[in-house]
Amino acid sequence: MKTHPRFERRSWAEPWKVKIVEPIKMTSRADRERAIAEAGYNTFLLRSEDVYIDLLTDSGTNAMSDRQWAGMMLGDEAYAGSRNFYNLERAVREYYGYRHVVPTHQGRGAEHILSQMLIRQGDYVPGNMYFTTTRHHQELAGGTFVDIVIPEAHEPANEHPFKGNIDLGALERLIAQVGARKIPYICLAATVNMAGGQPISMANTRAVRELALHHGIPIFLDGTRAVENAYFIQQREEGYGGKSIAAILKEFCSYTDGCTMSGKKDALVNIGGWLALNDDKLFEEARNLVVVYEGLHTYGGLAGRDMEAMAIGIAESVQQDHIRARIGQVEYLGRKLIDWGIPIVRPIGGHAVYLDAKAFYPHLTQDQFPAQALAAELYIDSGVRAMERGIVSAGRDKATGAQRYPKLELVRLTIPRRVYTQAHMDVTAESVAEVYDGREAARGLTMVYEPRYLRFFQARFERA
Numbered sequence: 001m002k003t004h005p006r007f008e009r010r011s012w013a014e015p016w017k018v019k020i021v022e023p024i025k026m027t028s029r030a031d032r033e034r035a036i037a038e039a040g041y042n043t044f045l046l047r048s049e050d051v052y053i054d055l056l057t058d059s060g061t062n063a064m065s066d067r068q069w070a071g072m073m074l075g076d077e078a079y080a081g082s083r084n085f086y087n088l089e090r091a092v093r094e095y096y097g098y099r100h101v102v103p104t105h106q107g108r109g110a111e112h113i114l115s116q117m118l119i120r121q122g123d124y125v126p127g128n129m130y131f132t133t134t135r136h137h138q139e140l141a142g143g144t145f146v147d148i149v150i151p152e153a154h155e156p157a158n159e160h161p162f163k164g165n166i167d168l169g170a171l172e173r174l175i176a177q178v179g180a181r182k183i184p185y186i187c188l189a190a191t192v193n194m195a196g197g198q199p200i201s202m203a204n205t206r207a208v209r210e211l212a213l214h215h216g217i218p219i220f221l222d223g224t225r226a227v228e229n230a231y232f233i234q235q236r237e238e239g240y241g242g243k244s245i246a247a248i249l250k251e252f253c254s255y256t257d258g259c260t261m262s263g264k265k266d267a268l269v270n271i272g273g274w275l276a277l278n279d280d281k282l283f284e285e286a287r288n289l290v291v292v293y294e295g296l297h298t299y300g301g302l303a304g305r306d307m308e309a310m311a312i313g314i315a316e317s318v319q320q321d322h323i324r325a326r327i328g329q330v331e332y333l334g335r336k337l338i339d340w341g342i343p344i345v346r347p348i349g350g351h352a353v354y355l356d357a358k359a360f361y362p363h364l365t366q367d368q369f370p371a372q373a374l375a376a377e378l379y380i381d382s383g384v385r386a387m388e389r390g391i392v393s394a395g396r397d398k399a400t401g402a403q404r405y406p407k408l409e410l411v412r413l414t415i416p417r418r419v420y421t422q423a424h425m426d427v428t429a430e431s432v433a434e435v436y437d438g439r440e441a442a443r444g445l446t447m448v449y450e451p452r453y454l455r456f457f458q459a460r461f462e463r464a
């Protein structure tokens with residue numbers, strides 16, 4: 001069929017209309033100065049009612065569809081064997097292709113169970129860049145995380161289309177060095193959050209699979225944003241342009257042995273997650289462990305209605321018009337900033353636009369927490385709430401307690417799914433530009449309270 005040329009020039013629009021609205025509040029600059037100082041210059045410690053546009057995270061901040069809300073009314077709140085569990089199980093099997101499903105209250109619940117089952121003291125867990133909670137659970141179980149993402153992932157301006165790829169040479173070197181028996185599994189994330197929401201290609205995943213099979217090492221996917229990863233494969237990888245998101249997702253997952261999942265992202269819900277596994281014995285163990293930490297294996301810390309909403313959300317998430325508009329909105333914001341010469345991580349990622357705080361504030365050293373300071377400045381300027389993804393998030397080395405110095409020092413503007421409009425993106429971009437214009441006057445911060453675990457959530461700062 002021939003497409004009319006004029007049609008090709010049309011821009012996309014959201015495949016939904018708004019049925020219910022939640023008012024948001026504009027505050028004064030003086031209000032925000034006070035609020036951020038009270039929050040110890042940590043955007044995690046702000047009250048959400050003091051926030052105008054909330055781009056802290058895309059986690060659990062999605063707008064559910066009318067169908068998902070209708071599904072909430074069909075919650076079967078039985079303690080055991082809820083109907084909604086079977087719907088969830090069916091959806092995971094159909095779209096992700098794994099055999100067994102254990103629901104968990106969110107992603108880290110699944111990470112905890114997987115880590116406890118597979119990792120022994122002294123093991124190594126290679127992965128394409130760390131994620132905060134994932135690495136933490138691996139370390140709690142006695143493992144050491146080893147970053148084997150390609151070097152391009154650490155360079156904000158590098159335009160590599162698949163910056164989430166695994167460096168096969170680095171993986172081979174690790175196997176040669178410590179031996180395959182010390183590697184319980186490879187942790188493969190799609191997309192890579194800390195690199196800027198960057199995808200991993202199908203070809204790379206297939207190559208990792210071949211190498212892993214050769215050494216008898218399983219692969220577990222962090223499937224949190226695997227649907228977004230599938231969209232990038234469709235758009236950028238040879239041979240996938242004509243395939244559906246559902247088909248790409250299924251093929252992608254087929255190169256892995258299971259996944260941990262935060263349903264609060266791709267699956268369009270406010271709470272929920274799961275651990276999926278193909279191996280029968282491992283599934284038996286996971287089913288047993290989940291009752292200790294989360295709840296019975298047919299609810300895993302979730303209400304029946306939550307599982308129903310997630311089952312429906314999974315099916316919605318792979319729709320072409322949904323994912324195109326979702327990533328299209330992130331692209332819209334990123335494009336605007338690029339056009340204005342503002343330094344962001346390139347290419348634009350799937351769930352967020354990442355400001356390069358090192359390039360913003362070259363006069364600040366990393367010990368002055370440039371990204372933390374930039375997130376605070378942005379909030380003060382407009383009430384837009386972002387998140388630090390730099391030295392504070394990286395934390396300390398497990399063995400030595402020394403401060404880690406990540407190459408990337410970023411501020412993440414994370415876009416919730418189906419929540420904000422293009423006009424909100426415009427206001428956000430204008431505020432970033434304003435803060436960029438005032439960059440020379442920016443001062444650093446000092447950390448005055450450092451929590452022991454995952455410090456970025458609750459650390460407090462003062463202006464230097």
Ligand code: F0G
Pocket residue numbers: 056057058059106107108109131133134189193222224225261262263264273
């Ligand atoms: N893996 C990735 C890649 C994530 O981004 C997250 C959460 C998790 C696992 C853990 O899932 O929160 O459901 O326990 N990321 C959120 C964020 C918190 O803001 O990026 P969870």
